[in-house]
Amino acid sequence: MDVPHADELFVGSRWTAPWSDERADVRSPFTTRLIRTLPRPTVADAEAAVAGAAAAFDAWNALPITERHRVVARFGAGLDKRIDDINRLWALEAGMPLRNGQDLTSSASELWNKALDDALTAPWVETRDTWMGAVEVRHEGIGPTVGIVAFNGPHMQFALAIIPALLAGNTMIIKLPPENRLLGYLFADAAAEAEFPPGVLSILAGDADVSQYLVGHPDVAAVHFTGGTEVGTAVMHSCADRVANVVLELGGKSAAIVAADADLNVVVPALVDSMALYSGQICVAMTRLLLAREIHDEVVAGLVAGLRGLRTGDPADPDTTWGPLAAERFLERAEGYVERAVAAGATIAHGGNRPADQEGWFLEPTLLTDVTNDMEVAQNEIFGPVFCVIPFDTLDDAVALANDSRYGLSGSIFTTDHEAGLDVARRVRSGVFVINATFPCLAAPFGGMKQSGFGREGGPEGLFALTQLKAVTLPA
Template identity: 40%
Template sequence: MAEAPAVHGTLFIGGRWETPAGTDTIDVVSPHDGTLVGRVPHASPQDVDRAVAAAREAFDHGPWPRLPLAERLAVLERIQALMLERKDEFARVISAQNGSPASFSAVNQAAAAALQYGLVAAAAREFPFEERREGLRQPLLVLREPVGVVAAVVPWNVPQFVTAAKLAPALAAGCTVVLKPSPETPLDAYLLAEVCEAAGLPEGVLSVLPADRETSAHLVAHPDVDKVSFTGSVAAGRQVMASAAQHLARVTLELGGKSAGIVLPDADLPSTVAGLAAGSLLNNGQACVALTRILLPASRYEEFAAALTAVFGGMRVGDPLDPETQIGPLVSKRQQQRNLDYIRIGQEEGAKLLVGGGVPAGLEAGAYVQPTLFGEVTNGMRIAREEIFGPVVCLIRYEDEDEAVRIANDSDFGLSGAVFTARTEEGVAHGVEVARRIRTGTYTVNGFTIDLRGPFGGYKNSGVGREFGTEGLGEYLEHKTVALPATV
């Protein structure tokens, strides 16, 4: 029996559940069958003004930035504990909204999001918020202080994972935050608001405002916002940067990707195919880090193409809430059509459709697309250059390693990537040398990993700034130098 839709009538503004300024609402529909999953208020620009004012007051005059670090970090750890208590609920809600397979949501959305609060707390305990240095004429005290009011704009594909990447370091630094979840996935943000309220965040520190682009634009352009942290498309990221520049707000932008997985001639077939499938189809292919260009050596092209075709064709596609599902629906019918359009474009460009290419039989009511693999792709084709954001993957043939590196780097993006080589000490060393040659922010040798202790972000059009690790914490801090008397 289906669950009743989750209907919310209030907004979380400055730590209080408030009546929205307007009457517009957002209907959240299932990408599996189009039924209503929930309904929330649509935040208006007036709601943004209230939330930013609360955040400004809490930062300028409230206790949060002035609390001892240990007290702030204790709140983060309570958020982690409370999220873990409700992780199954978080995972179920996320999958119902955006179609992520339940197995993916449980590990990579709910649990990984909760983990970030604990990891940030641990990193902050060791972070040099104050540092003494010897200046040219006198001692210096270098202070790292919170940047201020943060606008955090998150996407629909991994909403809690991305939220934690912004909210955890911002809170640890002492910032106040206005969180703007995507209109496709606002329901999990309500769960987070409940968790943060229970964890003891002071008044004004957090607001949660589900809304569309118009309200988002008002938020990032607000003169009382000191920093914008945005994850989304390149086009939207450019608009965010231009808008924030009007009042010189700091920005972190995590944008798109078209990452390459390079298979070297000495790569092991079974483990490489498994790694490539995991890295290219995670979250139904709706991941900015996905390995959507697979570069195969000419000497082994047919062998790997056949193995990957079999794996793609054998994926279990269906209801995202079924624990056996490997590929769920895309987030919306609009996103489904975008993928189908690119599949048509790939065929018109001359790429060879190896498997997939349509809507699975019996699942026409949802936003489903079959796992699709194109062979004989050249790097100049649109399907090799533009981010499709779905289970559509390209195989590109190369003749030697220099050509593989050139193809991998021949992209407007630079977010992620991987190289697969012999699983030996010498092979790994060779893989590291390849990694040094690729212009991308995250890279894996013989696998596909995003590690929460390392900095994450992009080169080129893939973004500005870094998340995770101490580098991610540093994005929410300003540096102040205090010159001390020479006699001190």
């Protein structure tokens, strides 16, 4: 596949020559072979991006929403035009199975187009009557903003965070992870086609040095970070001294509760599909399976049979249902968790090994039983194909287990008792929750509690997440 402007970087809304001749390798997770090399963004490129964003902010923020909308809508249309290429490159460089990628990319398109529609009717400015008289309340852009996105859905984060932030009047520097270097060129090509004013948007697929520089830059007024909790806390520390705004969408260790009365014909396929989605590399993955004790063995047997039926192979093959992990370090991390879990007393009900017939970064879907909720494997986000089964006796016990986590991103319950399901949903401390399914609505809005972060994406709340409020008291 052709990569547009493959020897340049997208800085300040324009294709430019990189400051350095450093190069970065892109390897296939499926074969581990080299796909191609691309320019490696450096701190000097990041500095140019921040300088452009700072110079452009006042003019971009001052534009009427209709004029910003016109440009951002062209960007959304450009992304829509490239959806098939986005899906192919996502499979090629990051291992996202094509069938999953198509569903997620389609959802991303719906979300960014919904944000564009909502922006035209959102109350960016409203007048309120108070005891002191009329007050104009305005949502304004914050300033030059860094958006650090994750490899498991960068275009989803464009829909949920970046496009709303641009509409709100912020200038943006997007830092993609190394696993999305090729995808970054498609996003940048769509942005170039949209003809953003100079400085408004930069897109760099860089390494940790670029992230650290951007997050700590004194001219960066806000950071929207999606990723692991440990790095998220470092982002907060870096922003604290200058009181920069921060939105954090962090990790999860979400629990799927299966009540004794659940319909197992619904439960088992739903959980298998959930586990198969990008090999567990999803922040809302149900990695703790809390099963009512009386149906424990039956559900485990069904899950093992379902996992055995997954088709492992090339993520670019539409029939593949189990693909590789995105990078070798993710594979090694997951293997370490499995090894330590077994040493701590867990039993491997399925998986645990690298498939013998695959040369890429594959790990079999791994289902662990005999797990207690205090084990490392049940408390830490692994971001890989390792799933813990934990039994419970009552729904109160299940809620307590679900809440016994430093995370609070998502959760679910399977039950035929509607009222019991609602009761559990309201008591589990998570930002989103699902009844009789596993994947939450991302436009409802979406975000976490506790160490899963703060701030929201999607819906009107996401549209205003990267804005600041100004109240103007009008003349009597």
